[in-house]
Amino acid sequence: MIIDYPFLTTLILLPALxxxxxxxxxxxxxxxxxxxxxxxxxxxxxxxxxxxxxxLYGFDFSDTGFQFVENHIWISQFxxxxxxxxxxxxxxxxxxxxxxxxxxxLCSQGAIKSRHKEYFICFLLLESFIIGTFASTDxxxxxxxxxxxxxxxxxxxxxxGGKDRxxxxxxxxxxxxxxxxxxxxxxxxxxxxxxxxxxxxxxxIVPSLFSEEVARYLWLALFAAFAVKVxxxxxxxxxxxAHVQAPTSGSVILAAVxxxxxxxxxxxxxxxxFPEASYYFKDLxxxxxxxxxxxxxxxxxxxxxxxxxxxxxSIAHMGYVTLGIFTFNEQGMVGAVYQMLSHGIISGALxxxxxxxxxxxxxxxxxxxxxxASVMPRYAALFIIFTMGSVALPATSGFVGEFLVLLAAYxxxxxxxxxASFGVIFGAAYMLWLAKRLIMGEVxxxxxxxxxxxxxxxxxxxxxxxxxxxxxGVYPAVVxxxxxxxxxxxxxxxxxxxx
Amino acid sequence: xxxxxxxxxxxxYSVITEAFLALASLVLIVIGVRRSDKETSRIALLAIxxxxxxxxxxxGVNSGIYNPFEDYYRVDLFTTVIKSLVIITAVISLILxxxxxxxxxxxxxxxxxxxxxxxxxxxxxxxxxxxxLSLYMGLELQSLAIYVLAAINKKxxxxxxxxxxYFVLGALGSAxxxxxxxxxxxFSGTLNFLEIQESLRSVGQPHLGVIIGLVLVVIALCFKIxxxxxxxxxxxxYEGAPTxxxxxxxxxxxxxxxxxxxxxxxxxxxxxxxxWQNMILFLAVASLLVGALGAVRQQNFxxxxxxxSINHVGFMLxxxxxxxxxxxxxxxxxxxxxxxxxxxAFAFLMLVKQSHHSADGADKKPLEDISAYSGLSETMPxxxxxxxILLFSMSGIPPFAGFFAKLYIFKATLTSExxxxxxxxxxxxxxxxxxxxxxxxxxxxxxxxENYDKTPTxxxxxxxxxxxxxxxxxxxKAEFLFDITRYSVDLLF
Numbered sequence: 001m002i003i004d005y006p007f008l009t010t011l012i013l014l015p016a017l018x019x020x021x022x023x024x025x026x027x028x029x030x031x032x033x034x035x036x037x038x039x040x041x042x043x044x045x046x047x048x049x050x051x052x053x054x055x056l057y058g059f060d061f062s063d064t065g066f067q068f069v070e071n072h073i074w075i076s077q078f079x080x081x082x083x084x085x086x087x088x089x090x091x092x093x094x095x096x097x098x099x100x101x102x103x104x105x106l107c108s109q110g111a112i113k114s115r116h117k118e119y120f121i122c123f124l125l126l127e128s129f130i131i132g133t134f135a136s137t138d139x140x141x142x143x144x145x146x147x148x149x150x151x152x153x154x155x156x157x158x159x160x161g162g163k164d165r166x167x168x169x170x171x172x173x174x175x176x177x178x179x180x181x182x183x184x185x186x187x188x189x190x191x192x193x194x195x196x197x198x199x200x201x202x203x204x205i206v207p208s209l210f211s212e213e214v215a216r217y218l219w220l221a222l223f224a225a226f227a228v229k230v231x232x233x234x235x236x237x238x239x240x241x242a243h244v245q246a247p248t249s250g251s252v253i254l255a256a257v258x259x260x261x262x263x264x265x266x267x268x269x270x271x272x273x274f275p276e277a278s279y280y281f282k283d284l285x286x287x288x289x290x291x292x293x294x295x296x297x298x299x300x301x302x303x304x305x306x307x308x309x310x311x312x313x314s315i316a317h318m319g320y321v322t323l324g325i326f327t328f329n330e331q332g333m334v335g336a337v338y339q340m341l342s343h344g345i346i347s348g349a350l351x352x353x354x355x356x357x358x359x360x361x362x363x364x365x366x367x368x369x370x371x372x373a374s375v376m377p378r379y380a381a382l383f384i385i386f387t388m389g390s391v392a393l394p395a396t397s398g399f400v401g402e403f404l405v406l407l408a409a410y411x412x413x414x415x416x417x418x419x420a421s422f423g424v425i426f427g428a429a430y431m432l433w434l435a436k437r438l439i440m441g442e443v444x445x446x447x448x449x450x451x452x453x454x455x456x457x458x459x460x461x462x463x464x465x466x467x468x469x470x471x472x473g474v475y476p477a478v479v480x481x482x483x484x485x486x487x488x489x490x491x492x493x494x495x496x497x498x499x
Numbered sequence: 500x501x502x503x504x505x506x507x508x509x510x511x512y513s514v515i516t517e518a519f520l521a522l523a524s525l526v527l528i529v530i531g532v533r534r535s536d537k538e539t540s541r542i543a544l545l546a547i548x549x550x551x552x553x554x555x556x557x558x559g560v561n562s563g564i565y566n567p568f569e570d571y572y573r574v575d576l577f578t579t580v581i582k583s584l585v586i587i588t589a590v591i592s593l594i595l596x597x598x599x600x601x602x603x604x605x606x607x608x609x610x611x612x613x614x615x616x617x618x619x620x621x622x623x624x625x626x627x628x629x630x631x632l633s634l635y636m637g638l639e640l641q642s643l644a645i646y647v648l649a650a651i652n653k654k655x656x657x658x659x660x661x662x663x664x665y666f667v668l669g670a671l672g673s674a675x676x677x678x679x680x681x682x683x684x685x686f687s688g689t690l691n692f693l694e695i696q697e698s699l700r701s702v703g704q705p706h707l708g709v710i711i712g713l714v715l716v717v718i719a720l721c722f723k724i725x726x727x728x729x730x731x732x733x734x735x736x737y738e739g740a741p742t743x744x745x746x747x748x749x750x751x752x753x754x755x756x757x758x759x760x761x762x763x764x765x766x767x768x769x770x771x772x773x774x775w776q777n778m779i780l781f782l783a784v785a786s787l788l789v790g791a792l793g794a795v796r797q798q799n800f801x802x803x804x805x806x807x808s809i810n811h812v813g814f815m816l817x818x819x820x821x822x823x824x825x826x827x828x829x830x831x832x833x834x835x836x837x838x839x840x841x842x843x844a845f846a847f848l849m850l851v852k853q854s855h856h857s858a859d860g861a862d863k864k865p866l867e868d869i870s871a872y873s874g875l876s877e878t879m880p881x882x883x884x885x886x887x888i889l890l891f892s893m894s895g896i897p898p899f900a901g902f903f904a905k906l907y908i909f910k911a912t913l914t915s916e917x918x919x920x921x922x923x924x925x926x927x928x929x930x931x932x933x934x935x936x937x938x939x940x941x942x943x944x945x946x947x948x949e950n951y952d953k954t955p956t957x958x959x960x961x962x963x964x965x966x967x968x969x970x971x972x973x974x975x976k977a978e979f980l981f982d983i984t985r986y987s988v989d990l991l992f
Contacts, residue, residue: 074977074978075977075978075981076978077981077985078910115877118876143897144897144898144902147896147897148896148897148898150896151891151896154936154939155943158940158943158944159943159944165944166940166944169940169944170933170936170940173932173936174929174932174933174936177896177929177932178926178929181925181928181929182922182925184906184909184925185909185913185921185922185925188906188909188910188913189913191910192910192913192914217918
């Protein structure tokens with residue numbers, strides 16, 4: 001690497017420093033302070049986004065190893081270190097995070113009505129921890145960020161959430177904690193065997209370190225952590241609660257980034273560390289993914305709360321991701337990563353759109369809404385774009401991911417492909433139905449008739465996301481080139497090791 | 500001849516801390532009776548001063564391994580580390596007591612700091628014990644002092660009850676210990692740990708009587724560290740005893756209890772590993788589960804802490820169970836971090852006080868019902884934030900200090916291939932997280948209801964802040980403590 005400046009540490013620490021600044025210098029929650037904090041938080045995230053663009057610019061896409069590597073030993077007894085580095089996949093996730101964060105800060109304006117200071121601190125810390133998770137190339141460091149992230153998210157749901165926020169926050173925390181504490185046991189077992197947590201070394205050591213049986217148990221422990229996070233059926237029940245209760249910005253970051261962490265964990269850890277066990281359990285993943293795709297699509301049908309509907313659709317869309325990862329072929333992996341990105345953008349945008357309506361109407365009940373197209377034309381247009389993306393209409397980003405995954409599934413078995421395609425049909429059905437009831441039709445009541453169209457601030461949030469949805473649908477190569485080499489590399493190693 | 504004299508001189512220097520502290524407590528009594536109870540905080544400051552000198556003496560003498568008093572006693576790096584820890588924790592307890600006096604002047608009794616110093620002397624003897632006789636002597640000195648402390652609020656019914664309960668059960672524990680020791684003596688003909696091992700080894704086949712003796716000794720020690728099923732007194736005594744006594748009881752004697760348990764098992768009964776292993780396994784798992792499940796329904800903060808400490812004891816017993824270097828290092832590390840958490844939690848309890856009591860001149864009581872902390876994050880934001888850090892540290896969320904304690908314990912159990920036990924421990928940690936979260940929820944998610952007294956009690960605030968900062972920033976310089984624990988454990992194996 002030509003540039004020795006610790007860019008990744010900067011990316012991780014910058015939001016935390018912003019949080020520290022707010023913690024130290026903001027005294028009260030007066031109107032003036034709130035304005036200052038919002039500006040402060042907004043610019044912190046914008047600068048972080050710019051730094052991530054610099055990293056993107058300096059990244060060498062022809063190299064499959066980790067780049068921007070920093071390596072400091074931390075606990076020498078177990079060879080645990082502060083080791084960060086990125087490859088194409090983590091770079092993609094980091095840019096997605098830094099890009100969505102300013103949007104989250106913008107959409108919390110007006111929606112957050114109390115305790116702004118704590119809110120911005122939580123959010124900025126959350127950004128630090130998310131970037132840290134994606135940038136870690138040390139098993140324990142990853143775990144550390146993966147777990148500490150629960151705290152700000154717990155507070156965001158619990159303090160600024162809806163009516164049943166406490167229940168949702170608990171459920172979110174304890175589900176995830178249970179999964180990740182098994183992950184911790186697996187990590188320690190790996191430390192006992194391999195005597196290091198350096199991921200680069202572990203890639204060489206671990207696949208041949210454990211007996212077949214132990215490797216399978218360890219894989220299951222990792223699976224517990226990641227499957228809860230994705231979430232896969234039947235570990236998904238925390239997600240609808242968390243989404244419905246969380247404030248808009250919390251839902252956005254949860255759907256767009258936190259869910260991706262599970263899938264990222266599969267790609268980064270499960271596959272390369274335990275290739276044989278991954279291959280062994282692939283049928284299990286297929287079955288759970290297919291159930292997630294079909295079952296949650298049906299559940300989504302009967303929802304009357306828009307947020308809950310989108311939450312269930314998220315589970316179905318993440319089903320394609322897990323399905324794609326475990327097809328063990330190129331299209332599947334690329335499709336899965338593409339779907340991660342695309343779902344991040346589309347579901348984030350959908351949650352923001354719901355927030356826009358909720359701020360005006362204070363309801364998310366589909367039955368109380370209708371005919372928005374005639375009072376909010378610009379909003380309706382944007383909402384239709386995101387709906388189409390979610391439906392996976394060709395020329396939207398949703399199409400590329402799902403198409404590639406279906407293609408890959410066909411290679412494994414036509415039956416899987418056929419079942420997975422049902423999800424596409426159901427998805428189209430409930431999303432179009434939602435759009436019909438929400439956007440089309442008669443104006444239901446006076447309250448709706450009095451609605452104002454999206455403001456400039458909301459346009460700034462939504463238009464770039466709409467543009468991305470279409471650009472990524474028309475020209476997917478720009479992203480595929482970023483991750484393809486890395487995924488091929490992982491796939492090649494995995495296949496070598498399975499043989 | 501001269502060499503011999505020199506040796507004796509050196510050997511006696513090795514008990515200089517104990518001698519000094521015993522003497523100091525006598526001097527303090529003389530000073531105390533001549534003053535009124537109003538000057539308790541001055542006596543406490545003198546006691547703190549004496550303990551600090553004791554600490555300097557302990558660390559200063561550490562330059563080798565001594566076995567004074569015909570092998571009844573020992574001084575080495577390990578005992579020095581533990582003794583320093585004991586004295587430091589006692590000092591912190593006393594500082595918190597001074598803070599407690601600031602707003603509870605009616606309860607002050609000058610005997611308190613003196614008895615505590617005496618109890619510390621007992622603990623120092625206990626740490627150095629190399630023989631069942633010196634062990635018993637230290638244990639009784641320590642325990643008797645704490646019985647008195649628990650009941651020191653003699654006008655308070657609950658305090659008296661706690662003291663009595665603790666005394667009866669503690670005396671029972673001591674009796675069981677003595678009976679076990681007598682059995683062991685009967686079958687081995689000696690009371691010295693190492694000689695017991697040799698004597699039993701020469702006999703060959705383990706005799707049932709020795710095993711019973713071993714079981715009885717372990718039971719007695721488990722009373723002291725409140726491992727399940729010998730934990731029944733803990734919640735009641737924690738609740739009833741005055742808060743400064745509870746926090747002292749929850750910290751220093753626990754450290755000593757674990758060290759002694761480990762000493763007895765590793766030196767006298769190392770060959771009986773297969774016999775006591777299952778017993779410790781049962782105690783550990785039972786403590787983990789009872790500690791986790793018992794706290795779920797508790798509403799009283801002190802009772803909740805009692806159950807949480809039982810859960811922590813379960814984790815530490817897992818370290819003893821593995822009986823190897825990494826396991827004992829894990830126990831030591833866990834003890835240090837656990838102590839900081841307990842001090843932090845009790846300092847929090849003492850910091851948050853009801854204000855409406857002060858109007859009529861009555862004592863300001865710390866709030867003990869957890870629902871009274873409702874909305875504390877808005878009335879006392881920094882204190883609430885600090886407590887949240889402590890709570891997440893207790894539940895083992897990284898990067899707070901408590902995580903590393905659990906990391907080391909799990910490393911030890913998984914190295915020794917206790918897979919199922921580790922999973923059980925992990926489950927208990929998740930259950931425990933539930934009730935720690937309950938306090939977070941009350942402080943952050945509920946509406947504020949109380950007006951709290953915000954007059955600063957400086958000593959309490961300082962200790963609280965220190966403990967929070969330690970737990971928050973531990974991960975940056977974690978190596979420091981890992982190295983100390985590792986070196987002191989290296990000596991043992």
